[in-house]
Amino acid sequence: MFPRLTAFDILKLFFRALFTLLVVAVFVVLFWRMGSSRVPKELVTLTPNEALLEAYRAQGDGLQKLTQEQNTITRNEENYGYFTVSSAVFVPDAEQLQLLVRYNDSTLKALQKDYALDFLPSSDKDWFDVTLVLAIDKTPDNAEDNLANDPSSVELVRVKPSELVARAHHGRHSYRKFVFDGVDFDGGLLAVYADFYYIGDLAYENADFDVYTDKAYGTLCLYAFTEDAINRQQPLTKDDKAALDAAR
Numbered sequence: 001m002f003p004r005l006t007a008f009d010i011l012k013l014f015f016r017a018l019f020t021l022l023v024v025a026v027f028v029v030l031f032w033r034m035g036s037s038r039v040p041k042e043l044v045t046l047t048p049n050e051a052l053l054e055a056y057r058a059q060g061d062g063l064q065k066l067t068q069e070q071n072t073i074t075r076n077e078e079n080y081g082y083f084t085v086s087s088a089v090f091v092p093d094a095e096q097l098q099l100l101v102r103y104n105d106s107t108l109k110a111l112q113k114d115y116a117l118d119f120l121p122s123s124d125k126d127w128f129d130v131t132l133v134l135a136i137d138k139t140p141d142n143a144e145d146n147l148a149n150d151p152s153s154v155e156l157v158r159v160k161p162s163e164l165v166a167r168a169h170h171g172r173h174s175y176r177k178f179v180f181d182g183v184d185f186d187g188g189l190l191a192v193y194a195d196f197y198y199i200g201d202l203a204y205e206n207a208d209f210d211v212y213t214d215k216a217y218g219t220l221c222l223y224a225f226t227e228d229a230i231n232r233q234q235p236l237t238k239d240d241k242a243a244l245d246a247a248r
Contacts, residue, residue, distance in 0.1 A: 137188035
């Protein structure tokens with residue numbers, strides 16, 4: 001015989017079951033979000049092009065990657081959380097940067113609001129122009145004038161991507177991977193920034209020259225020259241080598 005349950009016992013069992021369900025639901029959501037935010041491995045593997053292959057032929061397994069621990073997400077009030085740099089890998093011997101950018105579906109909703117668009121931008125299209133700004137020291141013998149904002153001492157050079165090598169959408173995240181060539185570390189490079197512009201803010205005077213608005217939709221520093229030990233030199237991974245060997 002089962003013991004007779006009072007109304008209090010039934011209520012206690014109900015709340016115990018409800019609490020258990022809530023705990024399980026929280027863990028399910030946490031694991032789902034962790035899985036959906038994990039960067040796909042194939043996107044962080046180096047993507048071969050001719051400049052990278054030439055450096056690999058010369059250096060072999062000794063080819064090194066360089067990264068820095070910089071702020072990886074936009075945090076200004078007007079673009080908080082809009083853009084994330086999932087990976088910024090420099091290959092100095094190839095004068096190259098491979099940049100993986102991520103933005104959430106919420107960024108597309110913010111774009112619609114910020115520009116009063118009468119449609120919701122879809123994740124399968126490219127809405128953002130991504131370029132680099134290189135700060136180059138024109139007076140390398142005088143390090144004290146680098147912060148003076150003097151055009152005669154620091155030159156700002158905008159670099160467009162050589163190619164967009166990957167598009168992907170996982171969970172709530174859109175990924176775009178770019179390869180930038182011509183990032184020369186031997187030419188007085190002081191800093192590298194990534195600028196994000198809404199494509200509607202680009203005007204074209206002719207086929208080869210872009211006129212940008214004064215302020216980017218978002219900007220992140222990817223590299224800053226310093227004598228401190230923040231440069232992280234990394235060897236090629238097994239996946240990097242496999243991709244390069246397959247392309248040779």
